[in-house]
Amino acid sequence: MPTFRHGKNTVVLAKQYNISEYLTSVTASNSVETPETTTFSSSDRSYIAGHTEGTVSFEGLFDGTTNGVTVGATADGIDKILSDALGDSTNTVMTVSNDGGAFGRRAILLDAVETSYEVTSPLTDVIAISGGANANDGLEYGVWLTYNTAYTTATNGTAVDNSASSANGSVANLHVTTNTRSTAVTVKVQHSTDNSTWVDLITFASVSATTLTSERKTTTGTVNRYVRVQVTPTAGTGSITLSVAFSRR
């Protein structure tokens, strides 16, 4: 029996922002160029797989709130976030989950280079935004190791079982969307063969007190069968809310 999902639970994280609440539509597309290799004496056309290309396009509703400018604002709205990202030399760590934001749900990871951003003002409707991005290195399909979870103490996440190890490395996206910690926090992805002893696979840069951030890290080589996230706040107060998506290559 298939398990269908409603689109309302789709989540989109870009850098340290959860921009889901601004968007009404998101499309993640992956394709591969297939140069033709048909030659004389062939009866059928033949092709060979070439480069893959991933893109994301989105539509949503305009919010011009600007932190530090708009009175009472504590965070930027979608217009500031997306207009800043356009042309930015630093790519955007982006994770899209049509499957919804929850542990183990499918997630699409990308190192996004924003290619367009439009704001449309209709005479009789809500101001809308739309845009798109190319995926540097393509789209990577993985799962959430943790989604929008608040941590106050050292925590080992639940293991994701891939049923076998893989040999081609991995990629992980970290999004820290809320942070009131008074001290730094270490976030790692660990892997294991036996779901008992865990070895560090990815260690993200230490997240400083109250800092909102995002980071994308890759590995090469073996990734063992089980994978989990480990969050370790140093002694202090407050909480940190973060999401980590992980994909094997």
Next chain:
Amino acid sequence: MARYRVLTGLDYPPNKRAEIGDIVEDLPAQSVKWLLADGHIEDADKPKKVVAEEPAPTPAKKAVEFKPDAKDGDKDGLVQDATIHERPVEEK
């Protein structure tokens, strides 16, 4: 009891943590095999693998003009030292 040197930071039951360089002897028996195979630990009682240092590269000799009447200024028995034309002093 076997002792192992940790090469990759790891957590193991019950709630223990070992950092790179630590020597541990209480790793779960079922984990030791794959940790060794994957290179995350090594036998601490065996000497560390010493990587032989490569010999320092010989500095390239300078390409200069040949001087038939070069003098041995530093009295080391050679003329045009450290050049492509370095040679013993000719006895006259």
